[in-house]
Amino acid sequence: MTGMQAERVASGPVLTVADARKTYPDGPAVLEGVSLAIEPGSFCVLLGASGSGKTTLLRSIIGLVPLDAGAIDVSGTRLTPKTLRSLRRQIGMVHQDFGLSARLTAAQNVMAGTAPGLPMWRLLFQAYPKPVQEKACALLARVGLEAGHVNRPASGLSGGQKQRVGIARALINDPKLILADEPVASLDPQTAQDVMGLLRQTAKEQGAAVLCSLHQINLSRAFADRIIGLREGRIVFDGPPGQLSQDMLARIFGTGRETFAPAMAVA
């Protein structure tokens, strides 16, 4: 860890969310007063059932969903319309459906992460500066891709490879905070393990904190430093994986793990 990063550690959490509330137009309340603080370098899993509000919370942190009430601070800077763009540049994001442009190559998708700092003509002609190109190649190697993948359109990559590209893109601006929304939801179990391991390892090397939403209990247990349980827009659990007892799981997911109405299943 460098001296600069040590300073940030001293200055407090990399992310705080205070009393976040959100109701979509003509829908039920999705976030009902969520507060949390993420320490630098920690790997936190946001665990919750489908529909519990994980995506809404992560998207509100990066300003893609406006909150009805509450405050978000990234490294001590309040998220406002004015600071939005500069804060986004300090956050890496990994998306459930990868969020890649299918017709751009793996390298172009990674380099797209540097778009906000570049003049428009460079984007227009996809002419990225040499250092950006070199960094993109290094990151692609870092996430386990090969030379043959660099200039292949994203549409020609497997699901696991796509998410590796997604992780490389999230890393290209050396973020202190990485948000990952169910990054392995569409991957097979083995690939999911590999990609989660990669996300944790690269983030640790980078000294970046991760807030990663998941619905799989085993993956959360295996990779999290800390688990935050979300249920119907409220935090119902917050602690290390060791404290995630059956009781606590029942609090996060409901009494039975079965989500179909029991009455119908019987009838």
Add this chain to the structure above:
Amino acid sequence: MSDAGSLSPSGQNTSPARWQVKPAFDWKTVLMVAAAFVLLSVSAQRMELHRLSSQLGEFLQASVGLKESSQIGRGIGSVTQQMYPIAIAERTPVSLIDDFDPAHLPLFSHLETEQVEESALDPATMQMTTKTVKKTFLVEPAGYLLYTLGKMLETVEMAIWASLFAVLMSLPLSWVAARNFTPHPVLYGLARSFISFLRAVPELISALFLVLAFGFGAIAGILALALHSVGFLAKFFAEEIEAADKVPQDAIRATGAGDLAVLRLAVLPQVLPSYTALTFYILDRNIRMGTVIGLVGAGGIGQELKGRYDMFQYDHVATILLIIFLSVLALDALAAKIRRKLI
């Protein structure tokens, strides 16, 4: 939290025996079909469609010999007879050629001399007299064919320029006219109205006015085609932007990039294939419409067609029509080839 509950809050506890499948067609559909039928019947009266059937019947009877003649046959027959053989050579009286030099004839051409009867008013006797004069013609065997091909090329060039201008104008306009990217709602409204206006004015009408403004020739034609094409392209370009998958857009936006970067990195790669297809469609359309707007003097082969038609030179008209037909066929094949390469 139960998934069944969130899917259908109102009917979650009814027994499946009381569930009902919605019929694909209901009485509303029947009513609408009936209404459409009534409207079409009214319209058929206004269009005098009954004449269509009687005239076609008469024509068919005439063509199998059951009837002496038909109106359609009389109208078309004389013209089609004069169309054959089509005009391929060019015959020009040498008296009409400036600086004619018999020692230097154009390639593959020769001279023909003919006795022509000419009537003229004799000024002395004030009587019409007929006398025979010798006239020399310059004959270029493929002269008219080549000339027409040149005119067709002019039309194709007009269409290419018009399509190029249209694409260049439509790209920025579609950005303003896409609901999810417009810089301002007022600009969105203005852009949409402007685009609708351009699409509402047919090429033939705008060409009439543009010929007044820019004079006869290709410029008026190019502008007329380009303006209408913008009305078409910008609308569909904008709709492609609106329909593009949001996931990659959010991913780029989450990096802190602005609208233009999102357009370039997440939208353009998605819409490029449809933009290419639309551009080829508009090029194809501009080539066909380019032949039509020539009729009002806006350059190209249409201008030639109109001239020959007005002079009743139907053999020349036939050559022109044949060339248009063959060119559209050839360009179609070419466009299909390019499109396969690009997409």
